[in-house]
Amino acid sequence: MAMMNMPEAAAIGDAEAISGTLARAFDDDPMMRWFFPDDASREATLGHYFSALFTRQYLHNGVCERTGAAAAFWVPAEAQEKAVPDDQTIRRLVDILGDRAGLFREAVETAAVHTPPEPHWSLALIGADPAAQGTGQGAALLRSGLAKADAAGLPVYLESSKAANLPVYAHFGFSVREEFRLPGGGPVLWGMWREAR
Numbered sequence: 001m002a003m004m005n006m007p008e009a010a011a012i013g014d015a016e017a018i019s020g021t022l023a024r025a026f027d028d029d030p031m032m033r034w035f036f037p038d039d040a041s042r043e044a045t046l047g048h049y050f051s052a053l054f055t056r057q058y059l060h061n062g063v064c065e066r067t068g069a070a071a072a073f074w075v076p077a078e079a080q081e082k083a084v085p086d087d088q089t090i091r092r093l094v095d096i097l098g099d100r101a102g103l104f105r106e107a108v109e110t111a112a113v114h115t116p117p118e119p120h121w122s123l124a125l126i127g128a129d130p131a132a133q134g135t136g137q138g139a140a141l142l143r144s145g146l147a148k149a150d151a152a153g154l155p156v157y158l159e160s161s162k163a164a165n166l167p168v169y170a171h172f173g174f175s176v177r178e179e180f181r182l183p184g185g186g187p188v189l190w191g192m193w194r195e196a197r
Contacts, residue, residue: 004068005137007144012055018064018071019051025070025127026050030187031107031161035100048096056089058124063148065141069132072141073124077154080122107182114180114191116157121149123158142172149196156194161187173197 010018023046026032036042036049058064058073061083065072075083085093094101115122123145128138149156158174160166166176174192181188 005135005140007065007067007072007141010054010059010064010066010071012059014066015051015055018054018066019047019049021066021069021071021129022050022125022127023047024129024131026125027130029162031182031189034182034186035097035104035107037100045096049093052089052092052096053125056092057083057085062124063145065144067137067140069135070126070128070137070141072126072138072145074145074148075122075124076148076152077119077121083122083124103182103184103186106184107186110180110182111159111189114159114178114189116177116191116193119154120193121145121152121154121156123156138168139172146172146194146197153196155196158192159189160192161189163188163190166190166192169194 023043026046027043032046033042036045038045054064054073058075061075061079063074063076093104097104126138126141146156156174157177158169160169169192172194174194176190177193178191179188180191
């Protein structure tokens with residue numbers, strides 16, 4: 001069991017396991033519930049969404065790590081401009097989001113305006129299967145990514161739409177830098193910042 005808590009680099013063959021883990025992890029996330037409001041189809045749709053992000057975007061331009069029941073996608077400073085969806089990925093996301101695609105586009109544009117301009121690493125997303133929460137897998141992934149950012153001498157930025165996660169990130173040295181609401185009646189996002197150590 002201890003080995004399952006050790007972060008390891010994620011590979012394309014992990015896509016199904018990672019997307020399932022993240023779909024369960026984000027089922028109660030306010031932003032994901034806003035993008036995918038149908039309770040009956042949310043888990044399956046989130047699986048397709050996270051699979052597209054992982055296989056088409058972050059696997060190629062980020063640092064993707066996993067444990068037995070958690071995953072994290074990080075974007076180093078030098079990859080920030082490349083770690084955006086290409087046209088093919090955008091088309092796939094539009095298909096997945098359906099009539100919520102416009103809201104998603106506005107959310108991405110709004111978040112981009114609030115992204116700090118100084119060089120930094122980004123924690124694009126992190127999640128643990130609810131059945132494994134409390135086993136330290138998310139914490140292990142956080143420590144692993146933060147160590148890489150610290151080794152590069154750079155701060156880290158993240159956005160959270162779940163207030164309950166703010167104390168967790170604060171425990172790892174993050175502080176709220178900004179609070180803003182997504183357009184179209186969307187949820188509040190907290191931009192959080194952690195200086196390099």
